[in-house]
Amino acid sequence: MSNVTVSIKIDDDLYERAKVRARGQGHTVESILVKLLTDWVGPPPVQPPVPPPEPVPEPEPTYQTYIVKPGDTLSKIAKEFYGDPTKYPIIAEYNGLEDPSRIFIGQVLRIPPLTPPIPEPPSAPVEPPTPVEPPTLEDLNISWIPSPNFNERPDPDNITTIVIHATANSTLVGVVSWFQNPTAYVSAHYVIGKDGKIVQMVKDKDRAWHAGKSEWRGVPNVNDYGLGIELVNLNDGKDPYPEAQYKSLVNLCRALVHKYNISTEDIVGHYHISPGRKTDPRGLDINKLRQDVAAG
Ligand SMILES: [Zn+2]
Structure with a gap:
């Protein structure tokens, strides 16, 4: 609290008598005036109590x-x-x-309480999305032109690998007639032309002769357990694999992977299983092929 000084005019006579009386009681005129004012004004108003904040109701425990x-x-x-x-x-x-x-x-x-089941809105039932099935071999419009160049697999149920080749031959007709020649001693299960046309020449359950001396994941003789796909391509690294041919390859691989439960990591180029001896299929990105097959 701070003080202020107030000037008042009082008759000399009044002041002298007040001074004498105040002194007689051990006071001063000034202190008597302050007491008078204090009594007159009354005590300072009591600050109305600040109401305590509304108690926030505790949320009902939900558990x-x-x-x-x-x-x-x-x-x-x-x-x-x-x-x-x-x-x-x-x-x-x-x-x-x-x-x-x-x-x-x-x-x-x-x-916690059990969440009540959300009632179904009475709208039309939502059709579940139709799962995208990989193409079956029947969907792919595959021609059958048998080759004499095959024998039995040691285990016809063991089909785990797909081997991609490039023929170094420029036409589908040329490749097919070569594989039909019994003195060629070569074949593949499938041949894919540049236009995407697929010809099957050896049954999947049989052992086609495409890989030669080969090994994959430590297992020799990939012909025993592999499926061979020949792409019509010059294998010079420049001859392109047209989109129609690549699309047929992806679809054929998808169908085979699905049918025989083959890992897409076991789709390989001939150069993977006969390194140093074979370079085909040059210019084909096998990793991209694996991804594209897996995406189906
Ligand atoms: Zn090859």
Whole structure:
């Protein structure tokens, strides 16, 4: 509190008598005036009490608590609260339990309410998306021109690898007639022309003669367990693989991968299985082919 000085005019006579009386009581005129003013004004108003802030109502706990007893399991607790022991993962997740089988006696668990199922809107039923099926071999319009150049596989059920070749021959007709020649001693299961036309020449279950001396993942003689696909291409690294041919190749690989459960990582070039001896199919990106087949 700070002080102010107030000037007032009082008759000399009045002042002298007041001074004498004040002094007689051990006061001063000034202190008597202050007391008079104080009594007259009254005590300072009491500050109205600041109302305490409205208490924020505690949100209703959305869960119940449960203290684990001897012999409890989460599924037992789920049955107790939900009537369904298989709903224990709800409690496990709500309590951040990594291993639902590990609860301990005295552990306090929060039991959330079951979320009521969202009622289905009465709109037209949504058609589930039709799964995209890979093309089947039947979808691919494959011509059958048999080659005499094949024998039996050691295990006709063991088909795990797809080998891609380039023929070093410029026409489909030329390749097919060469594979039909019994003195050529070569063949492949499939030949794909530049226009995308696919010709099958050896049945999948049979052993075509395309790989020669070869090995993949440590297993020799890839002809035993591989499927051979010949692409009509000069294999000079410049001759392109036209889009129609590549598309047929991707579709054929997709169908075969699906039918025989072959990993796309086991789609290989001839150069993968006969390194140093073979370079085909030059200019074809096998990694991209694997990705494109897997994307189907
Ligand atoms: Zn080859």
